[in-house]
Structures are given as C-alpha cells and as structure tokens.
Amino acid sequence: MAVPLRQYWVLTKPRVVALIAFTALVGMFLAVPGLPPLRETVFGLLGIWLAAASAAAINHLIDQRIDRVMARTAHRPLPTGALNSAQVLIFAVLLGAASMAILIVLVNPLTAALTFFALIGYAIVYTGFLKRATPQNIVIGGLAGAAPPALGWAAITGTLDPHALLLVLIVFVWTPPHFWALAIFRRDDYARALIPMLPVTHGVVYTRWQILFYTLLLVAATVLPWATGMSGLFYLGGALVLGAVFVWYAWKLLDPPDELFAMRVFNYSVVYLMALFAFLLVDHWLQPWLAPPPLMEFQRVG
DSSP states (O other): OOOOOHHHHHTTTHHHHHHHHHHHHHHHHHHHSSSSOOOHHHHHHHHHHHHHHHHHHHHHHHTTTHHHHHHHTSSSHHTTTOOOOHHHHHHHHHHHHHHEEEEEEEIIIHHHHHHHHHHHHIIIIIIIIIIIHHHHHHHHHHHHOOOOOHHHHHHHHHSSOOOHHHHHHHHHHHHHHHHHHHHHHHHHHHTTTTTHHHHHOOOOHHHHHHHHHHHHHHHHHHHHHHTTTTOOHHHHHHHHHHHHHHHHHHHHHHOOOTTTTHHHHHHHHHHHHHHHHHHHHHHHHHHHHHHHOOOOOOOOOO
C-alpha cells in the first residue's frame, strides 16, 4: 500500500525547518549590501532546507523508541507504524545527498562542508549521543542548530564572516531558554523516556532560573550587531523591546500563574527569534536611507 506523502512531510518537521530556513535567508541578505545573487540564494536555501529536513528525518529514526512513550510525539509516522525504519532511512539519505549535490555544484564547497557538519552535529552528535548523555545536551548540541545564518552567509560570499558568527551566537544563546520552557511543560514525558533534560535532573525551579539567566545573556548578545556596526538603531530598538518582553516572560516563569505558562514562554520564544531576524533584515535595508549625508565641502572664493 502506498504511503501518503504527508507522512514523509511530517518527517521533515516543517515548522522547525521553516524557522531554520528563515534565519539562513536573513544571513544571505545581510551578507551583501544590495540583493544577493539569485542562483546562490535559491539553491543555497534549497540545499540548507534539504539538509535540515534530512537531519529531522534522522532524528525521527534515532528517537523512535523515545517518541513512542512521549505524548507529544506518539503520533509521529514511526511510532504509529505509518512508516518503517528502512523507509525513513532511505528518505533521509536521499534528502542529505540531494542537499550536498546542490550545495557543492550550484553554490560553493564551503557551504556544503559547513552544512554537512551541522547536519551531523544535530542528527548524530546531539540526537544520538548528547540528548541521552547530559542535561546540558541542548546547550552543547545547540551549536549545530544555530549554524543556519552562517550557512546562508557562506552561500552568498563563500566566506565565514565574523558578523555571520554573531548571528550564530544569538541563535545559540536563544536555544536553551526556548527549549527548556518546552522541557518544563513536557518534563513527565522526558522522565518516562529516560531523557536527562534539565527539569528532570535538576528540577523545575533550577531550570526556571537558568531560563532567566540565558534570557539576560541573550539580550546582551543581541546588542552586539549594533555595537559592532553591523546594524543600526532601528534594529537595536527592536531587539531591546523584544528582549524586554522575553525577560518579562522569563521572570514571570519563576512564579507562573499556571502550568501552561511555560508553553506561552516557548511560543513567544519562536515569535521572538523570527521578529528579531526580521528587524535585522529591515534595518539592513534601511541603512542607506538612515545614514547621515556626507559633509559638504566648501571652497573659499579668493
């Protein structure tokens, strides 16, 4: 019996991959003063999307035992039997191979290499090892998930610019408060699955304080694009407002009104990252208009 295409689509974690692709796209636009070249943009984004989708499918494959005992993931294709392991493995390999072929041939080897290491870092190192080994799994493994802005930048320029690494730093610091808010809400699921997430190993109160700490660190990190001259005051204002709201959520989470508040923090963190990168993009386009005019030179008439 034919497997509905929707089951394969679910394997790619489309909402997660869409956020990854968006941050990569912003990295592409920030890499050059004007519009980035069309070919590198289209095929770079396609290659990065396919690699992220491949990593997501491998995550399904490795985590299928965990997914069966967690309420949040029990409906996925492998736990329900809609797909089998061989089908998922073939699908993941095909996506990964297509990604590498596109990036090597139509973009540049650096982007292909960085994307490959990011894929392995998330799908194998994080999912296969770190996730089960340490409560700091999401901190250590977050680097792979934070790479897309640099991948997008490299796709356009063929280089790994320090400004691109600033974008990676922002996503890297954003990841723990984002994911730990979800982990607090789903802590019973993680405990049943024997996954040492921070609220399971160190308790909810400790995790709440860690979320606040990382949120404050995140706000500081988001000032760096302005401090280094990468972005202007429009971005800075947006980043500070978004950050203040995030800090309010993190502070409120220390004594939340109900159990669902952790999910409200999680949902805001997604909106926060998308809005922050949107501010980066709009600020980049506004810079030529907001820059002060050159000083006029006057010649003295003798």
